[in-house]
Amino acid sequence: MDKETDGILQNRPAARDVDATDRKILGVLVDDATVSYAELGDRVGLSPPAAHERVKRLRRSGTIRNTAAIIDPKAVRKPLLAFVHIDTKGWGKTPELMAISEHPEVEEIHSVAGDTCMLIKVRTEDTRALEGLLSRLYETPGVTSTRSYVVLSTYLERPVQPGITTEWPAPRHMAKPLY
Amino acid sequence: MDKETDGILQNRPAARDVDATDRKILGVLVDDATVSYAELGDRVGLSPPAAHERVKRLRRSGTIRNTAAIIDPKAVRKPLLAFVHIDTKGWGKTPELMAISEHPEVEEIHSVAGDTCMLIKVRTEDTRALEGLLSRLYETPGVTSTRSYVVLSTYLERPVQPGITTEWPAPRHMAKPLY
DNA sequence: ATAATCGCCGTATTAAATTCTGTATCAATA
DNA sequence: TATTGATACAGAATTTAATACGGCGATTAT
Numbered sequence: 360m361d362k363e364t365d366g367i368l369q370n371r372p373a374a375r376d377v378d379a380t381d382r383k384i385l386g387v388l389v390d391d392a393t394v395s396y397a398e399l400g401d402r403v404g405l406s407p408p409a410a411h412e413r414v415k416r417l418r419r420s421g422t423i424r425n426t427a428a429i430i431d432p433k434a435v436r437k438p439l440l441a442f443v444h445i446d447t448k449g450w451g452k453t454p455e456l457m458a459i460s461e462h463p464e465v466e467e468i469h470s471v472a473g474d475t476c477m478l479i480k481v482r483t484e485d486t487r488a489l490e491g492l493l494s495r496l497y498e499t500p501g502v503t504s505t506r507s508y509v510v511l512s513t514y515l516e517r518p519v520q521p522g523i524t525t526e527w528p529a530p531r532h533m534a535k536p537l538y
Numbered sequence: 539m540d541k542e543t544d545g546i547l548q549n550r551p552a553a554r555d556v557d558a559t560d561r562k563i564l565g566v567l568v569d570d571a572t573v574s575y576a577e578l579g580d581r582v583g584l585s586p587p588a589a590h591e592r593v594k595r596l597r598r599s600g601t602i603r604n605t606a607a608i609i610d611p612k613a614v615r616k617p618l619l620a621f622v623h624i625d626t627k628g629w630g631k632t633p634e635l636m637a638i639s640e641h642p643e644v645e646e647i648h649s650v651a652g653d654t655c656m657l658i659k660v661r662t663e664d665t666r667a668l669e670g671l672l673s674r675l676y677e678t679p680g681v682t683s684t685r686s687y688v689v690l691s692t693y694l695e696r697p698v699q700p701g702i703t704t705e706w707p708a709p710r711h712m713a714k715p716l717y
Numbered sequence: 718a719t720a721a722t723c724g725c726c727g728t729a730t731t732a733a734a735t736t737c738t739g740t741a742t743c744a745a746t747a
Numbered sequence: 748t749a750t751t752g753a754t755a756c757a758g759a760a761t762t763t764a765a766t767a768c769g770g771c772g773a774t775t776a777t
Contacts, residue, residue: 377614385614388607392571395764406726411765413724422613427606428567434601435556435564554754574733585757590734592755 377422380405384413385423392426435514438484443493443508446476447501455501464492476505486510556601559584563592564602571605615691617663622672622687623655626680634680643671655684665689 377385383403387394394402400410417423447455459465459479467480483489489510497504556564562582566573573581579589596602626634638644638658646659662668668689676683 382614385607385609389609390604390606392605392607396766397764405724407764408727408766408768409725420613422610423607424610425569425608426571427569427608428564428571428602429604429606430564430568431601431603434599435561437561575735576733584755586733587735587737587758588756 375416375420377417381413381417381422384410384417388414388423388426432514437513438482439486439489440511440513441481441483441489441508442511443479443481443496444471444476444505445479445496446503446505453501455499458499459496459502462492462496464488554595554599556596560592560596560601563589563596567593567602567605617661617692618665618668619690619692620660620662620668620687621690622658622660622675623650623684624658624675625655625682625684632680634678637678638675638681641671641675643667 380403384399387399387402396407396411396414399405399414400407403410405413414423445459447453456468456477460468462481464481464483465479466482469478469480471478481489481492483492493504493508496502559582563578566578566581575586575590575593578584578593579586582589584592593602624638626632635647635656639647641660643660643662644658645661648657648659650657660668660671662671672683672687675681
């Protein structure tokens with residue numbers, strides 16, 4: 360199918376009403392938006408360019424909001440993401456923190472304001488691997504467990520542009536389910 | 539984007555796990571599945587054919603369940619559909635039924651088994667037009683209202699192939715929301 | 718009646734999808 | 748360690764589809 364470069368908020372491209380042919384087109388595209396305009400035209404009784412025109416209009420008018428891939432959540436389930444509080448003897452680049460950061464599962468280490476402990480973000484394949492990692496972490500001299508952590512099972516991570524978290528309304532991809 | 543003719547239930551095309559690049563691809567396609575493979579490749583750091591291969595695999599493995607148009611329900615709301623019981627003096631092609639069938643809003647007329655009245659299916663733009671039609675119908679000599687009807691507001695009608703209603707499990711388009 | 722508009726078709730052109738071939742990389746194996 | 752096989756990729760070539768364009772018939776407005 361085509362890629363429409365002109366935005367949705369164009370200067371009002373004649374918002375005709377959705378007729379029977381349009382509904383047939385929508386019925387096809389809801390099922391499978393990867394059909395060619397030739398096949399689409401065949402199914403609804405139009406020539407390829409005519410079908411193309413219809414779809415373009417349906418997109419511009421917002422009747423077709425989007426054309427999106429529908430993802431199987433099970434297939435894209437990501438490994439576990441855990442935020443773990445740990446106690447160390449100090450802050451900064453102490454030997455304990457150096458040792459912790461050696462583990463590839465540890466992605467971030469934060470000094471938490473108003474608290475005497477560190478917060479680390481770790482990512483593992485499953486709970487078993489998470490437990491193994493934590494026990495290994497707690498074996499590090501000077502590191503003690505606070506038994507305070509959050510474990511999340513993420514689906515699909517999406518990059519967030521710097522700054523947009525302060526925008527309002529929220530950017531579209533923040534409002535959509537993360538799969 | 540492409541149209542995959544080979545079915546999903548192929549003989550197990552190596553269900554590799556979804557890696558970081560796949561997730562990037564999914565992130566793009568969830569937002570907008572109309573991007574070309576060239577642009578998709580650009581965004582995830584692959585050549586167009588490589589991106590194509592990845593997407594093909596994601597489709598075959600079922601990770602990408604479908605690529606569908608997302609429709610604005612408000613834009614495709616259909617006129618009212620009403621099923622109305624009416625009393626007539628008889629069955630068959632009586633003058634009353636002929637008069638009723640003259641109205642273009644009347645799409646079907648049924649003789650109902652085990653009942654002495656008729657069931658007609660009518661379609662109007664809105665409730666106002668529906669009321670007007672009904673009052674006109676009831677003005678027909680020999681036709682009296684039973685004050686029994688059902689009014690539905692449909693979104694998008696989809697043709698149903700003859701016979702499939704007896705199939706099990708139900709065909710996919712029966713299970714999907716009708717917009 | 719006449720002009721204007723709209724939606725469509727057929728054709729031509731452009732762009733993208735798809736195929737093909739060679740290559741680098743990694744893993745398993747002799 | 749060398750070798751084989753499989754995998755994923757890039758680049759070029761080919762096929763197919765998307766898109767632009769011109770003209771026609773029907774409908775609507777003037």
